[in-house]
Amino acid sequence: MGVIGALAAGLLFGVGLIVSGMADPAKVLNFLDVAGTWDPSLAFVMAGAIGVAAPGFWLVRRRKAPLAAQSFLVPPADAPIDRSLVIGAAVFGIGWGLAGFCPGPALVSLPLGTQGAVAFVSAMVAAISVGALLQKRK
Amino acid sequence: MTPTLFTPWESLAGGALIGASAVLLLLITGRIAGISGIVRRLLPPYGTSAPVEAAVFIGGLFASPFLWTLATGEPVRQTVTDSLSLAIVAGLLVGAGVFAARGCTSGHGVCGLARLSRRSIAATAIFMATAAATVYGVRHILGGWPWA
Structure with a gap:
């Protein structure tokens, strides 16, 4: 199950990068070029990703353990x-x-x-x- | 430089998929979806690093552009540098940097911020600043990569 989950997560992650425009270096460089041809799109990628991950992580961490491993391997936040x-x-x-x-x-x-x-x-x-x-x- | 289209909705939706992937990976494997860390797990020493899971995740990343084209009939649109020297220098800096910082845009910038990790907040502020400064220097001071 861990392997299937990792494959699904990898596919989803990759498609997310493509849909969002992050897979295009020209878009990334324009996001970073505030003084030039600025393209603020990538701020929306972070907003979308954190908007889903923050509540999702909170819910998942209420569990004692993940579905296919003994325990969570997450560095301490502090x-x-x-x-x-x-x-x-x-x-x-x-x-x-x-x-x-x-x-x-x-x-x-x-x-x-x-x-x-x-x-x-x-x-x-x-x-x-x-x-x-x-x-x-x- | 050449402007790119502002795509707030596509970017928000793509970001949500990235977030969903990170939640899925944490729920099933108990790990953070940090790409540099996942690459690191392919290399010894293995210990608790579950290299097969890491390899399969990266296999999913490799398959994703083909899945995208199959589903939409569209090629992946991207403009990649054609300077070999720039690509190599950038790759070395990114590899060394993410190894030392123990994370990149995904592990620190998305997952770390989502769980309010102190280290990730600091790392994200720093790499955003040096990346923007680098683009400023290359584009507006040097007028382009000088060793193309």
């Missing part, structure tokens, strides 16, 4: 803000602002086979892998 979070978020934002891709839309674009998506995802996965390797050594 975990401390550390240097790694601040620097990581800043670096991520720079990359996002360069190509207009964040991880989800980049993965949805990969099978469409544009050179930009293939190069972006390869580089992104390489960087995450290096991080994982360094972390394993510690």
Whole structure:
């Protein structure tokens, strides 16, 4: 059941990215270009997503456990803000602002086979892998 | 740069689907729908990371553009950079950044904000600011990516 749920969630997530316009880097970059050709659409993506997720999460978390796992694996909401979070978020934002891709839309674009998506995802996965390797050594 | 069409209703509806996906994933697997974290779970060490579930979720992402085209008869409209150097630099920065921040637009920006996580609120404010500053710098100061 966990696998079927993950597949359904992946499909739904991907279609949501496409319907919303998030899968188009031109739209993302215009959302970020407040001083230029600003397209505020993506604020509506966040509003729609949080508008469903906030009450949905609240309802789900009233359960003792998820349907197909022993327990919820959710970080505490009051975990401390550390240097790694601040620097990581800043670096991520720079990359996002360069190509207009964040991880989800980049993965949805990969099978469409544009050179930009293939190069972006390869580089992104390489960087995450290096991080994982360094972390394993510690 | 080239303007794009303002699409409040489509964006709201697509956002609602993303939110529904996150609720579904939490209900069934007990996990946060953060894409960078799900990619991370494909890599060892595995421990409690349920890599098969993670791979199947990403399989769903890969299948989604084909499902969309099958259902609507429309291609996925997107304009992707044709600069290889820009794509690689951006991919490296995004990969390193989301690894260190332990989340991206989905894990922090959607799921984290929806559950009022302090770290996610901070992360989202920071990546929105540096992304907007980057677009400003590239478009309005440099006049485009200089190494295209």
